[in-house]
Amino acid sequence: MTAVVELEGVERTFDGTPPVEALKATNVVVNQGDYVAIVGPSGSGKSTLLHLLGLLDSPTAGTYRLDGVDTQGISEAEKAGLRATRIGFVFQSFHLLATRTTVENVALGELYVAGSKADRKARAVEALTRVGLGHRLDAYPTTLSGGERQRVAVARALAASPALLLADEPTGNLDSVTTASILDLFDELHQSGLTVMMITHDRNVAARADRQLNINDGVVTEEAMERA
Amino acid sequence: MTPARSTFALRDMVSEAVIALTARPARTILTALGTVLGVAALVATLGLANTAGNQIVGRFNELEATSVAVTPQRNTGFGGRDGQSVSFIPWDAGDRLERLNGVVAAGTKSDVDINGALSRSVPVVDPTGLNEFQVPMIAVSPGLFEAARSEIIGRAFDEGHNLRSDPVAVLGRGAAERLNVTRIDNSPAIFIGDQAVTVIGIMSDTAREPDLLNAIVVPDGYARERWALNAPAEVVVETEVGAAELIGTQAAVALAPNAPEQLRVTKPPSPRRIRTSVQDDVNALFLALGGLSLLVGAIGIANVTLVSVLERTGEIGLRQALGATRRHVAAQFLFESAALGAFAGLLGTSLGILITVIVSASRDWTPVLEAWLPLSAPFIGAAIGLLAGTYPAWKASATEPIQALRNG
Known part of the structure; x- marks a missing residue:
């Protein structure tokens, strides 16, 4: 099994008086096809971990290998390239552009990857069909329900066929029924072989994952779980 | 990687x-x-x-653009000859200019001093003087009629009349009315003082030199012989379109090769911006x-x-x-x-x-x-x-x- 995410002694300290140790030395390996939930109360450092994993932030110590690439000392453009091709982001507040149709929103997922517009559109349609929105291609986000919007966001994350799906509280803005359907979608993606890492504060949501990382005061511990 | x-x-x-x-x-x-x-x-x-x-x-005016006139420079206050011509235009000025490329027609024109002589169209001297008028006389060379684009009923005089100093005249429309000359087929005679001349044509209209219309127009030769005309006062030239500028520079030299600066050439203004x-x-x-x-x-x-x-x-x-x-x-x-x-x-x-x-x-x-x-x-x-x-x-x-x- 190949490792998608390898964290070795990764730390993140924010400057200040006194300096804040948001994440203490962390060692985590996530293999391809893993479904990992990161659980912790607010202020525990789970957002910091997510930003490090998503290459939106750099660790102050340790090494982070994403899909076999050491992210230490690579240029900003190369980091951005990894974000564009290897990581798919799903946010709590969806971040869809209101003036664009669903298919245009999904195609944005590949905007910073070389390729033709027609190919992007084709893959966007494919991704939307995959999340069950093949019938709302030309709808605008404002006309969609919360669950549909999050599906569009998931489709956008899938458009560039990433190695890792990073979800930040994906169900935080959704009701329980919609939450369940989004989690079903994550299950499906996981079963098709996608590596998923999901941040949540909801234990019930976290329970759907295979592995659960608890984070508390910047310390990450793995919860022993019964493999289903 | x-x-x-x-x-x-x-x-x-x-x-x-x-x-x-x-x-x-x-x-x-x-x-x-x-x-x-x-x-x-x-x-x-x-x-x-x-x-x-x-x-x-301004606008392009074809008539103006093809007009060139040559007059002698006037003497200014030298030896009390104020206003007198200092150079003479030759009698054959029209012929000389017509040889220039770009000239359509040219002719001389001079006012003739008739010493106040009265003109009449009847041979009898009427003591009441009702039939006598003071009509100006203008002497021209035959080429002028063409240069002035005159329209003439009857005929204009030609070089033969001019050389022979024939007493013939073309009456301007206005002059003919005053002298009561209404037809020319019977070759009416008019008297200027005691000089009789035969009217051979009436000028009904002219594009240039409108003063001809009120005058008795006679050949240069006649005016020279009978009325002591010294020299032509002016040369009127019609040029081809666009040639006026060139003719303007050449005319003075053609007429007075020795002293072209003695002649004043009036040419149309060149288009300005x-x-x-x-x-x-x-x-x-x-x-x-x-x-x-x-x-x-x-x-x-x-x-x-x-x-x-x-x-x-x-x-x-x-x-x-x-x-x-x-x-x-x-x-x-x-x-x-x-x-x-x-x-x-x-x-x-x-x-x-x-x-x-x-x-x-x-x-x-x-x-x-x-x-x-x-x-x-x-x-x-x-x-x-x-x-x-x-x-x-x-x-x-x-x-x-x-x-x-x-x-x-």
Whole structure:
């Protein structure tokens, strides 16, 4: 099994008086096809971990290998390239552009990857069909329900066929029924072989994952779980 | 393994800018307005200056443009001969000039001093004097009738009459009326003092030298012999169209090779173009206004783009998560404001040209516009947009993705 995410002694300290140790030395390996939930109360450092994993932030110590690439000392453009091709982001507040149709929103997922517009559109349609929105291609986000919007966001994350799906509280803005359907979608993606890492504060949501990382005061511990 | 760098292709940048600008058309147009007006003012000012400067003064008049007249210089206060001719025009002046290429016809013309002699058309001297009038006499060479484009009923005299000093005359229309000469088929005679002359033609109209119409027109030779005419007073020349300038320079030499400066040649004014300093002042004022308007327009673009950057923080964060580098973000906003500027430039140019054309139409001018002006205006607009977008683009590129994503 190949490792998608390898964290070795990764730390993140924010400057200040006194300096804040948001994440203490962390060692985590996530293999391809893993479904990992990161659980912790607010202020525990789970957002910091997510930003490090998503290459939106750099660790102050340790090494982070994403899909076999050491992210230490690579240029900003190369980091951005990894974000564009290897990581798919799903946010709590969806971040869809209101003036664009669903298919245009999904195609944005590949905007910073070389390729033709027609190919992007084709893959966007494919991704939307995959999340069950093949019938709302030309709808605008404002006309969609919360669950549909999050599906569009998931489709956008899938458009560039990433190695890792990073979800930040994906169900935080959704009701329980919609939450369940989004989690079903994550299950499906996981079963098709996608590596998923999901941040949540909801234990019930976290329970759907295979592995659960608890984070508390910047310390990450793995919860022993019964493999289903 | 080195990961692929993220890219932002030019055509993607173009389509992103178009989408962003068309998403809020009203805002886009209002933002562009200042620049539109600035460019319009510049284009209209330069266009109108160009147009006005190229208008030919007056209208082209074929008759004027083909007229050349030669008269002797007048002596000014030398030895009490004030006003007298200092040089003589030769009697064969018409023939000499007709040999020049470009001359259609030429003839001499002189007022004849008849010492107050009265003219009448009846042979009997009427003591009451009711049939006698003072009619001016003009001596011409036969070529003058053609040079003056005279229309004659009957016939004009020819070189033979001239050489023989025949007492013949062509009466001007007005003179014929006064002398009560109504027909010429019976060759009526008129008397000037005690000199009898035969009327062979009546001049019904003439394009040049209208004083002929009120005169008794006689051959040079006759006036020289009977009325002591010294020399022709003037040479009237009709040239081909466009030849007047050339003939004007040649005529004096042809007539007085020894002292051409003794002859004064009157030729039609060459077409001139208006260009006054007043207009330049007005231009400077309008150009300054246009420049000021452009500055205001640039500030407007900068302002709205900055607001738009703040509004679109979430979008910027998303783009960064999707693989945009800071450079890509900056490039996108720069491109948007440059496109806005170019659009404003294009619109402003159209408006400026429209103003130029309308003003020209209302003044019956031919609109003249230098080609570089409309072609470069969109680039000027783009440059303004680029300049205006610099600070907002920098601001956008400095957005922290973590912050941006949390807020959006």
